Amino acid sequence: MALLELRPPVRPPDQGIRPAHKAPLDARHSFTLRRLSRQDRLVMAALFIMAVVFSLWNLTGAPSYQDDEGTYTAQAFSVHKGTLAPYTYWYDHPPLGWIQIAALNWIPMLFNLGDGTAIGATRYVIAAFFVSSAILLYMLARRLTVRIPFAALTTVVFILSPLSLVLGRQVYLDNVAVPWVLLAFYLALSSRHALAHHVFAGTCFAIAVLSKETLAIFGPALLLTLINRPRWSNRAFSVVGFLAVGALVLAFYPLAALLRNELLAGPDHVSLQEALTFQFLKRSGSGTIFETGSSRAELLTGWLYFDKYLITAGLIAALVCLFRRNSRAITLAVALFALPIVLGQGYLPAMYIIAVIPFLALAVGVGVDIAWSGTEKLWRHHAGLKNPLRGSFVVALGGSLVLMSMPQWFEQDRELLTAETNTDWKNTMTWVQDNVSREDVVLAPxxxxxxxxxxxxxxxxxxxxxxxxxxxxxxxxxHPGSWRDVDYIVVGPTVLANIENLGLTRTGKVLENSVPVKTFGEWSINKMTVPLEELAVRGTP
Structure with a gap:
């Protein structure tokens, strides 16, 4: 009787039919918000609090306000008035990014956040996108079957990286687009019967591209994520739905240009065609990374200055991701993103790096998880080595984290969270508001x-x-008098560079014929002093 009790129960032969009430194997093991474990809930809550604290701490103190931030802030406030920009919208970027900002920026303004400035208040909106990216990154790591501690590590690295913190709190369209890309990857990894999730992934990716077009470079990696799974019964439907719906959403951009009669170039109007021609063919390039002193090489140096550890570790870990089937898309995403940096010669914006930061952090988390799995296999074959291997792994990982965080991360994060870099900017703006007549014509960054x-x-x-x-x-x-009609020009750290790089001859003339009347650090307010011979021709270009 005892022997009979030890025998496995007799089961009927498998008829090859799965009971209708049982989910597919990959669905049962897939991370989902509807079946969160207690540990996941606690970790996500802790990471949420951490992301909120670090994104809001000294938000308006550092880093310095940039002209691009002001541009997108002004365009977002223009949406409230029913226009896409305060000046002529010329299709330099799809408008969905600042439309999303406009949907939220009234909230911090309502509560007078941001030191009473529009750009400061808009940074609070960007903080919401940063926190969303942090939580989505954890969810994506868990859906890639990364263990909870290493998924948490992924998000902590993303939050604490100086490169991420500096760029992630500024009003850049890339910060708006990143959570949409992460959500697209998360949905693409959904269970094999979740056709709606795969279709929605295409929608999210299209929204990301319409928020910042450079994120289109992740398209092949996202498609690989969608199709690279061991079992999938409705592959064709999901791929077709993903591509069709994504293309349909993207089509709204050229359709809007067509309805405005601005799709193709023509006399007396801007056009999408001209904007694309400028962005891809006519815009001055940044040189190559192998060219000493080129803008591209300087950008790379700047990125490495802020966080050489994450960039280096992320690139190495991206190669380790090749050893796991469901993480190979991370390798492809990082490789596709790096390709224009290494081989390109066209224009490279400073904020380009923003989109790949979460993927570098994700590669680190997945790489550590793969290394732990390899260590587990090793101690299963050599039971006596279990504790030494475990201890060595923990020590190595802890030492690496200390090396990353001390001193570079600690020093740079501390400065970011304590510095007041916008004092001169605020004093300059206040002086203009208090001392310049509203009848005067003023140029301002x-x-x-x-x-x-x-x-x-x-x-x-x-x-x-x-x-x-x-x-x-x-x-x-x-202004038929051209540059002579200007009375004041506010000069900041970027004005001289913009005059040279953008060929601003009229603004340059204003600067040449003006003298400072008030100075605050690197900022000054200059008043026009037109020579007598120029007064005779005032009113002519």
Whole structure:
């Protein structure tokens, strides 16, 4: 009787039919929000709090406000007025990124967050996207079957990286697009019968591209994620749904241009065709990374200065990801992203690196998880080595983390969370608001343009962004006297570089014929002093 009790129960032969109430094997083991374990809930709550604290701490103190931040802030506030930009919208980027910002930026303004400035308040909106990216990164790691401690490590690395913290709190469209890409990858890894999830993944990816077009480079990696699974009964439906719905959403952009009669180039109007031609063919390049002193080489140096450890560890870990089937798309994503940096010569923006930071952190988490799995296999064959191997692994991982965080991460994060880099910017703006007549024509950098314009000028051609006299044809219609009609110019750290790089000859003329009347550090307010011979021709271009 005892022997009979030890025998396995007799089971009927497998008829090859799975009971209808049972989920597929990959669905039962797939991470899902509907079946969160207690450990996952606790870890996600802790990571959420951590991301909120680090993204909001000293948000308006550092880093310094940038012109691109001011541009997207001004465009977001223009959406409230029913336009896509305060000046002529010329299809430099799809507008969905700042439309999303506009949907949220009234909230911090309502509570007077951001030191009473528009750009400061908009950073609170970007913080919401940063926190979303952090949580989605953990969810994605767990769906890739990464163990809870290493999935948490993935998110902690993303949150604490100085490169991530510096760029992740600034008003850049890349920060708006990143959570949509991560959500697309998360949905693409859903169970094999979740056709709606795969279709929605295509929608999310299209939203990401319409938020910042450079993220289209992740398309092949996302498609690989979708199809690279061991069992999948409705492969064709999911792929077709993913591609069709994604393409349909993307088509709204050229369709909008077509409806505005701005799809193709023509006289007296901007066009999507001209914008694409400028971005891909006419825009001045950044050189190569192998060219000493090139903009591309300097950008790479700057990225490595902020976090050489994450970039290096992420690139190495991306190769380790090849050893696990479901993580090979990470390798492809990092490789595709690095390709234009290494081989390209075209224009490379400083914020380009933002999109790959979560994938570098994810590669680190997956790589550590793969290494732990290999260590487990080793001690199963050599039971006596279990404790030494475990201890060595923990020591090696802990030592690596200490090396990454001390001193570079600690010092840079501490400075970011304590520095006050926008004091001169605020003093300059306040002086202009208090001392310059609303009847005067003023040129101001985009970083403070919206705040100045909304403080009494309320006219984009009286308070003018420094680029617009040269880059917007409407300036000639409003100011027939050209640069001579300007009374003041606000000069910041980027003005001289923009005059040179963008060929701003009219703004350059204003600067040449002006003298500082007030200075705050690197900022100054210059008043025009037109020579007598110029007064005779004032009113002519």
């Amino acid at each position: 985009y970083s403070m343009w919206h705040d100045l314009n909304s403080s009494g000028w309320d006219d984009p051609w009286s308070m003018i962004a420094v680029e617009k006299p040269d880059l917007d044809a409407q300036f000639d219609q409003i």
